[in-house]
Amino acid sequence: MEIYVYGTGCGAGDLIDSALPLEKVTAFVDSRPMSDSFLGRPVILPEELARRRYDLILVTSRQAEAITLHCESLGIDPNKLFFLKNHAALADRNRCYETAEQVLGADFVEKLCSSQRLIRTPLWSEGEPLPASELEGDYVRLKTLEALCRELDGIPGAAAELGVYKGGFARCINQLLPERTLYLFDTFEGFDPQEAAGYGEGFVSAHRNTAAEQVLSALPHPGMAVLRPGLFPASAAGLEVSFALVSLDVDLEESTLAGLRWFLPRMSPGGYLLLHDYNSPRLPGVKAALRRYEAACGQRLHAVPLCDVNGTLVLSV
Numbered sequence: 488m489e490i491y492v493y494g495t496g497c498g499a500g501d502l503i504d505s506a507l508p509l510e511k512v513t514a515f516v517d518s519r520p521m522s523d524s525f526l527g528r529p530v531i532l533p534e535e536l537a538r539r540r541y542d543l544i545l546v547t548s549r550q551a552e553a554i555t556l557h558c559e560s561l562g563i564d565p566n567k568l569f570f571l572k573n574h575a576a577l578a579d580r581n582r583c584y585e586t587a588e589q590v591l592g593a594d595f596v597e598k599l600c601s602s603q604r605l606i607r608t609p610l611w612s613e614g615e616p617l618p619a620s621e622l623e624g625d626y627v628r629l630k631t632l633e634a635l636c637r638e639l640d641g642i643p644g645a646a647a648e649l650g651v652y653k654g655g656f657a658r659c660i661n662q663l664l665p666e667r668t669l670y671l672f673d674t675f676e677g678f679d680p681q682e683a684a685g686y687g688e689g690f691v692s693a694h695r696n697t698a699a700e701q702v703l704s705a706l707p708h709p710g711m712a713v714l715r716p717g718l719f720p721a722s723a724a725g726l727e728v729s730f731a732l733v734s735l736d737v738d739l740e741e742s743t744l745a746g747l748r749w750f751l752p753r754m755s756p757g758g759y760l761l762l763h764d765y766n767s768p769r770l771p772g773v774k775a776a777l778r779r780y781e782a783a784c785g786q787r788l789h790a791v792p793l794c795d796v797n798g799t800l801v802l803s804v
Contacts, residue, residue: 488590489513491536491544493554495525496653497693498547498572501769504687506599507545516544518557521696526689537561543590546570549624551580571599572624609634617659628795629659635732635759635801636663644731644755645670649719649746650763652694654702656734661706664732669706672715672722675699679718682739694738720749729755736763740772747780754804762790766798 492499492507493516503509503526512528520530536544536558544563546554549572558568566583581587587596608615609630615622622629646664648657651673661669677695678686699716703709715722719742730753735746743762750760762777764770777800781787793799 488542489540490590491516491531491541492547493517493533493544493568494547495520495522495530495693495696496548497690498549499525500687500689500691500693502545502547502571503689505769506595509689513541521698521701525696526692533557533561533563536563541567543587544568547572550620552623553620555580569596569599616663621655621659624655625796627793628797628799631793631795631799631801632656632659632761633663635761636660639664639731639758642731642755642757644729644758646732647672647730647750648734648736649673649750650734650736650738650742651675651697651702652736653697654705656736656763657702657712658705658707660732660734661708661711665708665711667711667731668728669712670715670726670728670730671702671712672719673697673699673702674718675702675714675716678739679742682741686739720745723749729753731755731758733758733760734763735760738764738770738773740776743773743776744779747776751780751802751804756804758804760802760804762800762802764797765800766792 490511491514492502492512495515495517499515509526509528514529514531515525516533516536517530518533523530544567546568548554551570551572559565566586569587570580584596616633617629645668646660647670648660649672651657651671657669657671675697678691683691699714703712703714706712715726730750733750733754735743735750737743737746754760762773764773765777767773789803791801793801
């Protein structure tokens with residue numbers, strides 16, 4: 488069986504760590520590869536698929552609609568595409584389960600299937616400042632970000648993200664807050680190996696697929712971005728700024744705790760801190776870090792959990 492995995496990001500890493508043995512993967516597919524290999528397997532361009540034999544293509548990227556259209560233009564058999572992320576689809580993109588069941592088995596396919604979500608435009612939306620291609624990935628998280636940004640009028644301070652990865656969420660912050668300086672804290676090389684010890688190799692390798700230049704090229708207003716590369720909080724040394732909006736998305740416990748300790752005292756009253764992965768069962772260290780911070784403070788923080796893909800928690804300052 489020739490099985491290809493479309494994507495070399497977190498979705499692909501999670502699939503290999505938790506469900507699909509690496510030895511079953513012929514190659515990974517990526518339209519913008521950071522390397523010619525991932526987890527020891529070759530990475531090919533989508534155009535190469537048209538010249539290869541394939542039994543199944545597992546799509547782990549959230550850009551499902553764009554991938555669908557691209558594959559159609561390449562003449563790839565749509566029945567051999569199996570989408571693992573259908574977050575904002577009005578209908579299941581998988582036109583046929585038969586091929587996937589033949590390759591992987593019906594029980595395995597059933598475990599991979601995502602429940603479908605029907606999305607309606609909120610009544611308060613005035614147009615769409617974020618394009619549909621962005622909202623498709625995690626609608627609840629991004630529409631919440633839009634709503635929070637609307638509440639920041641009159642709240643002083645910059646925006647920031649700790650844990651930038653490829654810049655997808657930073658791009659949305661930059662789009663919604665074009666007049667605010669956006670500080671971006673990341674190693675831009677992946678996790679600290681010592682802190683990431685014990686986590687799956689797919690998860691760790693996926694987070695190496697980033698670079699500062701790639702992040703800047705993805706921003707609509709790159710002139711408003713200030714990159715602070717390196718391990719945090721050393722990368723924040725000498726910076727004295729207040730913040731109106733912060734995204735904290737570093738996945739691991741000690742880094743999350745360091746982010747809470749550094750950012751929360753610097754938040755402007757009326758600002759928001761978004762703690763990503765708070766309710767993610769795969770990353771329990773995020774919630775543990777918040778509980779440690781609250782225990783040291785002697786109080787629970789004002790917070791609202793979201794029903795987005797990875798269980799974000801919004802802290803209101």
